[in-house]
Amino acid sequence: MxxxxxxxxxPGREPEWDAAMRDRLETARDxxxxxxxxxxxxxxxxxxxTVIGTWTTRAAWEAWHSDEAFLETxxxxxxxxxxxxxxxxxxVVSEDRA
Structure with missing residues (x-):
């Protein structure tokens, strides 16, 4: 999915948001x-x-939203x-990557 x-x-708050989102996405890896x-x-x-996230299931994505690191960000x-x-x-019907 x-x-x-x-x-x-x-406007002007983009760097703060980007830093928090990078931290959030880093925790998603685990x-x-x-x-x-x-x-x-x-x-x-x-x-x-635009944030593009790919997960095995929507339930896995939803479970991540209760993670402490997610809530902090x-x-x-x-x-x-x-x-x-x-x-x-x-x-996702088909996916190809290098």
């Missing part, structure tokens, strides 16, 4: 069911971010977003 999350950040992730910035929207990130995030789930 792949989850894609789009967020808009409060979670059961984690397969990979990316944090990307649109070239034409420097205050927006949630506290750090509060107030840094300019509005709610938008999340979409996808079932």
């Amino acid at each position: 792949t989850v894609i999350t789009h967020v808009s950040l409060t 979670q059961e069911g984690w397969l990979g992730n990316q944090l990307v910035i649109p070239l034409d929207a420097p205050n927006e971010r 949630r506290e750090r990130m509060e107030g840094l977003q300019d509005g709610p995030s938008e999340m979409t789930w996808y079932e």
Whole structure:
């Protein structure tokens, strides 16, 4: 399963949010069911971010959300977003990587 999350950040707070998200994604590596992730910035929207996470199951992703490290980064990130995030789930049909 792949989850894609789009967020808009409060201008000027991007470095704080990025640091917290990098820490969050680093802790995901140790979670059961984690397969990979990316944090990307649109070239034409420097205050927006897209997080792409791939997990064996949605349940594994949901379990990660109760992890202490995840909750700590949630506290750090509060107030840094300019509005709610938008999340979409996808079932992976095919995947190729180098």
